[in-house]
Amino acid sequence: MPQVKQSTSGGAQLLDRAVILLDLVANGGVNGVTLKDLTANSGLNTATCHRILNTLVGHKLLARDDKKRSYRLGARMAIYGARAARGPGIISSYDAALTRIRRKTGDTIHLMVRLNHDSVCLDRRDGECVVPTLTGSIGGAVALGVGPGSIAMLAYLDEDEQEFIIRANAERYASYRDLNPDKVRKLIASTRERGYAIDVGELIPGIAGVSVPIFTDGTKASASLGFTLLCAKLTPGSLHQYALMLKEEIAMISDS
Amino acid sequence: MPQVKQSTSGGAQLLDRAVILLDLVANGGVNGVTLKDLTANSGLNTATCHRILNTLVGHKLLARDDKKRSYRLGARMAIYGARAARGPGIISSYDAALTRIRRKTGDTIHLMVRLNHDSVCLDRRDGECVVPTLTGSIGGAVALGVGPGSIAMLAYLDEDEQEFIIRANAERYASYRDLNPDKVRKLIASTRERGYAIDVGELIPGIAGVSVPIFTDGTKASASLGFTLLCAKLTPGSLHQYALMLKEEIAMISDS
DNA sequence: GCATAAATTTCCACATTATGACAAATTGAC
DNA sequence: GTCAATTTGTCATAATGTGGAAATTTATGC
Incomplete structure (x- = not known):
């Protein structure tokens, strides 16, 4: 499945x-x-594919492993x-904020951004205790719809865009417990009411998350800022406090 | 001055x-x-330039700052x-080695790689005491010929390639004290005799460097591994010891 | 070790694609 | 308000990229 829109050239x-x-x-x-994979998954002609790859390797955007005959x-x-x-x-804009929040709370923070149908981690600060996260590390991705960090973005897109993405990602939801298109739609609804996205142990047992959307052009979100923490650390109302803190930081940065 | 070879398409x-x-x-x-800079420096037609930029922005390889009308x-x-x-x-190959060397010596290490006429820092570990380096940080670049990290690579290229690069970079050398094409040629010669490149306070007062080439295809170097340290820390023969340590690490990695 | 298959790489005639000159509309700066 | 720079658009032209097929190299089976 090609991750990039093909047409619209x-x-x-x-x-x-x-x-x-x-x-x-x-x-x-x-x-x-391998070249074979690339031709198969891109739908491009082998020769064309090879020529493009050669050029990319020439510019060192890609590298070829001569032994394994593969590209990286x-x-x-x-x-x-x-x-x-x-x-x-x-990334630079939020650099100081991430560090500040990390120091204040001691929890794991991450800055997510939307790329096609994925939610990708652009930056993060690891908390005092190591918690498993959906995206793993900087550069890691999950399907949009999985986890509060991605729901926070998905919830603030045009409805047709949401639907398109949910349908496109439907199969990918299957690998998560109790996740499916309808569940995602419900999560979007509750997120819009609440103003931020949460998850308490539903995706990873014992792990909770809070994420707040970052708006770039008024109504549509293109990024999110969120926490990952242990459910054990939660107290009544603490998730809301976390969300408020995130919103404050975002507001400060958006103003400047 | 376009940094990328134009022809050979x-x-x-x-x-x-x-x-x-x-x-x-x-x-x-x-x-x-800005677009104007890009058209001027690339030599491309404005319309063509703009069309390519639009596509790159569409794919988020570039981003446009609408307010400043600039690209990043x-x-x-x-x-x-x-x-x-x-x-x-x-980078992954040398990750563990960098950490190990850093732990052993406490000094600043960097992994450099050649890109066109530049020497670029791909990874580094900062030493116990902060030392100023030519490239500053990961992603930073200097002209090939400046500093031991780049001389270590330049010294192990074909002679005509060396000459071409030295001539191309001649003006850039001018901004460093006592550096010029002839000086670079001498540094290359001494580096080939010695087997590694050194600098003791000539480029940055009080700062020394040792760098060893990393060979990818037998004779030509494409990367280098080096130290930056305080001249005050040097003792007779210590530079040689540093070089030996680097060579050992490189040999271990090349074998696997 | 040899035969066979598979994947990679090169070649080339063809037409689709990108080009650049020109012009108009838009935006921001001074 | 004027000017410079950016953005959008059109279009004839040919240069550029395309993909079928063949040649080559590498992997697999026997």
Whole structure:
């Protein structure tokens, strides 16, 4: 399943195709991705695929493992990534806030962002006690609809967009206990009422989460800021307090 | 000055052009880069440039700052970068070694890699005492020829490639005290005799460096592993000891 | 070790795709 | 209000990218 919209080529077909391949490689496992996989999953002609891959390798956006005959992300990607994180952008904007919140609460914080049908972790601070999270680490992704960090974003999109994403992700929900499209729709509804998303032990036993949407253009959310913590740490009303703290931080950053 | 080779398009001109633009944006300052700069520095037609930028922004490889009308690296870059660092590749390969060396010596270590005419920091561990380094932080770059970390790589390239790079970087050397093409050539010669590159306070007063090349295909170096430390810490023969330690680590990793 | 299959890489005639000149509309700055 | 820069659009042109097929290399079975 190609993670990137194929059509809508505004006069740059080759670039669209390159991104499809980059995405497939980026989502590939630790063994890299082989040409065969890439042609199969991208739907591109073998020769075309190969030519694009060669160019990407030439620019070091990808790297080829000659022994395993597989492709992986290249050095230039790592460099660009480091600069993207350090340069202007959402990561830098929230850097100080993450550190501050971490110091204040001692819990695990993460900054999530939407990418196609996924919710991806852009940055995080690990809490005092290690808690398992859905995305694992920076760069990790889950299907939009899974976990409060992603629901907080999904809840604040256009309704048709929500529906489209939920349908597209339906099969992926199956690997989580008690999760399905209807459940996601209910979570969206309760999130909109509440103003933030929560989960108390439903996805990972004993682990709770609170997430607040970050709005970029008024009504639509493109990112979220959230906690992951132990259910044992919860007291009545504490989730709400957490949400308030997050909202304050977001408000401060949005103003500047 | 475009940082990326323009011609040699093996059937993917659009991709080559996209990388030129990505590079210009990645090298741009904290204020982002404007369309005008991009057209001027890339030599591309305005309309073409704009169309490519739009596509890149659409894929979130770049982001547009509507207020400042400038472009910067996008969220997808940050994500890919995080995965490039975590997934298979040179960074993962050297991750444990960097940590081990840091623990053993307490000094600042960095893993450098060649990218076009630059030497870029891919990973590092900061030492007990903070020392100023040429590249600053992960993702930082200097002209090939500046500093032992880059000389260690430059010294082990084909001679014509060396000459080409030295000539291309000549003006950039001017901003460093006593550095010029001839000086770089001498540093290369002494490095090849010694087997590793050193600098004792010549580039940054009071700061020394030792770097060892990492060979990927027999004779040509594509990366380097090095220390940055205080001159005050040096004792006779200690630089050589440092170099030996680095070589051992590299040998262990290359074998596996 | 050899035969066979599979995957990768190269080649090339063709037409789809990207190009760039031009112009108009839009936006922001001074 | 004027100007410069950005954005959107159109369109004829050909250069660019395409994909079928063949050649090559590598993997697999016997």
